[in-house]
Amino acid sequence: MTIPATYAAIITAAGRGTRAGDGPPKQWRALAGRSVLARSIRAFAAFPRIVVTLAPEDMTRGIEELAGPVTLIAGGATRSESVRAALESLAGSGVSHVLIHDGARPLVPAAVTAGVVQALQSGAPAAAPALPVSDALWRVRDGRVTGTASREGLFRAQTPQGFALDAILAAHRAHPEGAADDVELAIRAGLPVIVTPGDEDNLKLTYPPDFSRAERILGNAMDIRLGNGYDVHAFTAGDHLWLCGVRIAHDKALLGHSDADVGMHALTDAIYGALAQGDIGRHFPPSDPQWKGAESHVFLRHAAELARDMGYRIANADVTLICERPKIGPHAPAMMARLAEIIGIATDRVSVKATTSERLGFTGREEGIAAIATATLIRD
Numbered sequence: 001m002t003i004p005a006t007y008a009a010i011i012t013a014a015g016r017g018t019r020a021g022d023g024p025p026k027q028w029r030a031l032a033g034r035s036v037l038a039r040s041i042r043a044f045a046a047f048p049r050i051v052v053t054l055a056p057e058d059m060t061r062g063i064e065e066l067a068g069p070v071t072l073i074a075g076g077a078t079r080s081e082s083v084r085a086a087l088e089s090l091a092g093s094g095v096s097h098v099l100i101h102d103g104a105r106p107l108v109p110a111a112v113t114a115g116v117v118q119a120l121q122s123g124a125p126a127a128a129p130a131l132p133v134s135d136a137l138w139r140v141r142d143g144r145v146t147g148t149a150s151r152e153g154l155f156r157a158q159t160p161q162g163f164a165l166d167a168i169l170a171a172h173r174a175h176p177e178g179a180a181d182d183v184e185l186a187i188r189a190g191l192p193v194i195v196t197p198g199d200e201d202n203l204k205l206t207y208p209p210d211f212s213r214a215e216r217i218l219g220n221a222m223d224i225r226l227g228n229g230y231d232v233h234a235f236t237a238g239d240h241l242w243l244c245g246v247r248i249a250h251d252k253a254l255l256g257h258s259d260a261d262v263g264m265h266a267l268t269d270a271i272y273g274a275l276a277q278g279d280i281g282r283h284f285p286p287s288d289p290q291w292k293g294a295e296s297h298v299f300l301r302h303a304a305e306l307a308r309d310m311g312y313r314i315a316n317a318d319v320t321l322i323c324e325r326p327k328i329g330p331h332a333p334a335m336m337a338r339l340a341e342i343i344g345i346a347t348d349r350v351s352v353k354a355t356t357s358e359r360l361g362f363t364g365r366e367e368g369i370a371a372i373a374t375a376t377l378i379r380d
Helices: 036-042 056-065 079-090 110-121 165-174 182-188 208-221 262-274 297-309 329-343
Strands: 007-013 049-054 070-074 097-102 126-132 137-141 144-149 155-157 161-164 194-197 223-237 240-243 246-249 252-254 313-322 350-355 368-379
Touching: 007 036, 007 079, 036 049, 049 056, 049 079, 056 070, 070 079, 079 097, 079 165, 097 110, 097 165, 110 126, 110 161, 110 194, 126 182, 161 165, 161 182, 165 182, 223 262, 240 252, 240 262, 246 329, 262 297, 262 313, 262 329, 262 368, 297 313, 297 329, 313 329, 329 350
Parallel strands: 007 049, 007 097, 049 070, 126 194, 313 350
Antiparallel strands: 097 161, 126 155, 126 161, 137 144, 223 252, 223 368, 240 246, 313 368
């Protein structure tokens, strides 16, 4: 769904998470290759404004590691103090509503957030997701059951919890002593809170086993796509050619509408193919004169940006150049570095290699160069 321009997300991440066991605070721990906090932020990427509360000692790390347009706010000693600091930073900014989310809930489904937003758009001053309690409830003392409690009408609270900004800020100002969560403060202030659907996957990482469960959820939800590309360009008169973004002196050039970088074209098509978005010709028609002589990095960069816009990251890229000459080996490291720079991944995730066709076919007769490329895209 489209998030209104006057909505903001607040992500709380100033706590220390001591119950999560040894290691750094849980929001900074890796979860399937990305920090818990980075995943929580990513879940709100559609919001025009994101405010993240951090412990003062984590601010430098936050500036270095948190990508995207986020505002970092120093949090307080308690969750309520941190949230209030974030709310105060938004006062008078034109923001009308806020969704307040635990940074330790990195797997919040989009449908949960959408339910809160829809409730607010329908006029509710406050809305929050929750799940009904389905297990029996016991009272326990010294390891023994001492009694039971009714589960009727009981729900397990989740986040994000959404509010009209002015209303929840007034509630925080009126109750500086804080509360377990923002719904509790809203109730104290007399605000009606609408319950929206929660989700079992929207777990809060609290204890060590929670991280294993989150890994399993991510494994089930991961979307992996493979794409392949193939391109051919004939030789023509010239004194150099471009391969995988590197200029190579040669007694021939490659013929093409653009700079004829056969390796880069194959990789571009591999990315488009993984996204089911056609090929270079769909996005950059050769009939359009503006692409005459264009540098191929324009095409490859567009494909990589399209992948990111669709929620995918490029995990690796592999290009094979098929030719008798020029020799590719001496240039392969520079090619890998250039391709990695363009698509925005580490050089060790890019491979460029070459083979001959044993003097067979058009490449064997040195009439041109062919290239095959494969790209792996992951959305998690």
